[in-house]
Amino acid sequence: MKLLLKIWRQKNNDSKGKLVEYPISGIEGDMSFLEMLDVLNQELIEKGEEPVVFDHDCREGICGSCSLQINGEPHGPDRLITTCQLHMRKFNDGDTIVIEPFRATAFPVIKDLMIDRSAFDRIQQAGGYISVNTSGNTVDANAIPVEKDKADASFNAATCIGCGACVAACKNASAMLFTSAKVSQFALLPQGQVEAAERVQNMVRQMDLEGFGNCTNTGACEVECPKGISLENIARMNREYLTASARG
Amino acid sequence: MALSGLFLVFFLGQHATINLSSVISPETFNSWSHFMGYNPVVQYILQPILIAGVIVHFVMGIVLELQNRKARNVRYAQYKGGANAPWVSRNMILTGLVVLAFLGLHFYDFWVPEMAYKYIEANPEDPTRYHHELVEKFLSPARVGIYVVSFVLLALHLWHGFASSFQSMGVNNKYSPAIRNFTRLYAIVVPLIFIFIALYHHFNHTH
Structure with missing residues (x-):
C-alpha cells in the first residue's frame, strides 16, 4: 500500500x-x-x-x-x-x-504529535479517591454488597483510560466525559459516598481551571470514546454537582 | 442555559397557542391578547421575567461560545465534526444568532409599537385592535419570508436544545427516549404553527 x-x-x-x-x-x-x-x-x-x-x-x-x-x-x-x-x-x-x-x-x-495530558492527572488528584484506612485492617471491597446494575455502571465508568479522545472530538474541547467517568466510578459505590459532594465540586472546579470548554451535549465524545463511556455519566455528574451545590 | 432555555420553550408553547387562535377566531385572539397586554401580573411580573430569560439565554450562549473557542487555541487542519455529532448540535450558536436577530425584528414589529401605544402615547384601551394589527404585519411577503426562515432555524435550535437541556440538568434515564421524542415533536410542531399562522394571514388577506 x-x-x-x-x-x-x-x-x-x-x-x-x-x-x-x-x-x-x-x-x-x-x-x-x-x-x-x-x-x-x-x-x-x-x-x-x-x-x-x-x-x-x-x-x-x-x-x-x-x-x-x-x-x-x-x-x-x-x-x-x-x-x-x-x-x-x-x-x-x-x-x-x-x-x-x-x-x-x-x-x-x-x-510533534505528543501532547501533555497532565491536566487529566490534576483533575483526578482533585477528588479521584476514597477514604479507606490502609493501615493493615482494610476491609475487602467485595465484603460490601453493591447492586449489580450499579456495580456494572461503576465498572463501565472505570474503564475510561484517560486518552483524551473525548476532548479531541468535542468541538468545545470539553473534558466532561472524562471527568464524569472519574466521578461516576466512585459516586455509584457505597465507598464513594463519604467524599461525594466534595469530590464532584473539586473535580469540576479543577476541570474548569485547566481551561477545558463547556459541554453542549453534541455527543461526539461518546461516539469517539475507545471505551464507549456513556453520556449517562455526564448527566450523573450534573446531578451530583447540582445536589452538592444546593447543599452548600 | 438549560433552565433559561426550558423557560423559553414553555413560553413558546403558550405564544403559539394564543397566536393559533388568530386563525380560528379573531374575537378569541383579541380577548386573549388584551388580557396579556393589560393584566398587571403578565405586564409587570411575567413580561420582565421573560425579557430577563431571553437576555440570560443569549448572553450565556455567547459567553459559553467564547469560552469554548478559547479552549482550543490551535484549530485542527482537518476536523470531521459530522462523523460524530449532528449538524444542529454543532451549530447552536449559528441558529441561536439567527433567532436572536429575528427577535430584534419581532420586537420592532410588535413589542415596540405595543409599548409605545400603551405607555408613551397612552392611548385608551381597545380590545378589538390586535387581530387586524397582526394581519397587517403579514401583508409583506419579505417579512413573511424572514419569519418562515427564522422559524425553520428555531426548529433546528429546539431540535437539539430542548432535549439537551434535560441532559444538562442530569436527566438521563429510562424515560430519556420518550423525552427525546416529545422534545423533537415539539421542535417541529411549534415552529410549524408559527409558520402556518404567518402564511395563513398572508395568503388569506391578499387573495
Missing part, C-alpha cells in the same frame, strides 16, 4: 508547527497505525532526519497513551478502538492521511 502522510511537525510548545508531507510505501493492511509510523520513523532515521515523536506504550488499547487525530477524528475512522488498535486495512492504496495531535488549550503540544 502506498500512502501520502501529512504529519504535524512541531519542535516544541513555543514554536509554530506545520503539516509536513511524507510519501510512504510497502505498508501492509495487517500493520497497526503505530507500526506504520514505526516504518516511517525507521526510514527517517536511515535518511538522517528526525523521527516523528508520538505517544505510545502498551499497544493493546489499555494504557491510553496513543493520541492521534487521524483524518479529522480521534483514533481514526474506526469505533471503540485506540490508535494502536487501528489497522492499516481501514485505508486504501493511494490515500492521503492527515495526522495531528489531539488539540486543546489544556493539552499543550510537547513535540
Whole structure:
C-alpha cells in the first residue's frame, strides 16, 4: 500500500508547527497505525532526519497513551478502538492521511504529535479517591454488597483510560466525559459516598481551571470514546454537582 | 442555559397557542391578547421575567461560545465534526444568532409599537385592535419570508436544545427516549404553527 502522510511537525510548545508531507510505501493492511509510523520513523532515521515523536506504550488499547487525530477524528475512522488498535486495512492504496495531535488549550503540544495530558492527572488528584484506612485492617471491597446494575455502571465508568479522545472530538474541547467517568466510578459505590459532594465540586472546579470548554451535549465524545463511556455519566455528574451545590 | 432555555420553550408553547387562535377566531385572539397586554401580573411580573430569560439565554450562549473557542487555541487542519455529532448540535450558536436577530425584528414589529401605544402615547384601551394589527404585519411577503426562515432555524435550535437541556440538568434515564421524542415533536410542531399562522394571514388577506 502506498500512502501520502501529512504529519504535524512541531519542535516544541513555543514554536509554530506545520503539516509536513511524507510519501510512504510497502505498508501492509495487517500493520497497526503505530507500526506504520514505526516504518516511517525507521526510514527517517536511515535518511538522517528526525523521527516523528508520538505517544505510545502498551499497544493493546489499555494504557491510553496513543493520541492521534487521524483524518479529522480521534483514533481514526474506526469505533471503540485506540490508535494502536487501528489497522492499516481501514485505508486504501493511494490515500492521503492527515495526522495531528489531539488539540486543546489544556493539552499543550510537547513535540510533534505528543501532547501533555497532565491536566487529566490534576483533575483526578482533585477528588479521584476514597477514604479507606490502609493501615493493615482494610476491609475487602467485595465484603460490601453493591447492586449489580450499579456495580456494572461503576465498572463501565472505570474503564475510561484517560486518552483524551473525548476532548479531541468535542468541538468545545470539553473534558466532561472524562471527568464524569472519574466521578461516576466512585459516586455509584457505597465507598464513594463519604467524599461525594466534595469530590464532584473539586473535580469540576479543577476541570474548569485547566481551561477545558463547556459541554453542549453534541455527543461526539461518546461516539469517539475507545471505551464507549456513556453520556449517562455526564448527566450523573450534573446531578451530583447540582445536589452538592444546593447543599452548600 | 438549560433552565433559561426550558423557560423559553414553555413560553413558546403558550405564544403559539394564543397566536393559533388568530386563525380560528379573531374575537378569541383579541380577548386573549388584551388580557396579556393589560393584566398587571403578565405586564409587570411575567413580561420582565421573560425579557430577563431571553437576555440570560443569549448572553450565556455567547459567553459559553467564547469560552469554548478559547479552549482550543490551535484549530485542527482537518476536523470531521459530522462523523460524530449532528449538524444542529454543532451549530447552536449559528441558529441561536439567527433567532436572536429575528427577535430584534419581532420586537420592532410588535413589542415596540405595543409599548409605545400603551405607555408613551397612552392611548385608551381597545380590545378589538390586535387581530387586524397582526394581519397587517403579514401583508409583506419579505417579512413573511424572514419569519418562515427564522422559524425553520428555531426548529433546528429546539431540535437539539430542548432535549439537551434535560441532559444538562442530569436527566438521563429510562424515560430519556420518550423525552427525546416529545422534545423533537415539539421542535417541529411549534415552529410549524408559527409558520402556518404567518402564511395563513398572508395568503388569506391578499387573495
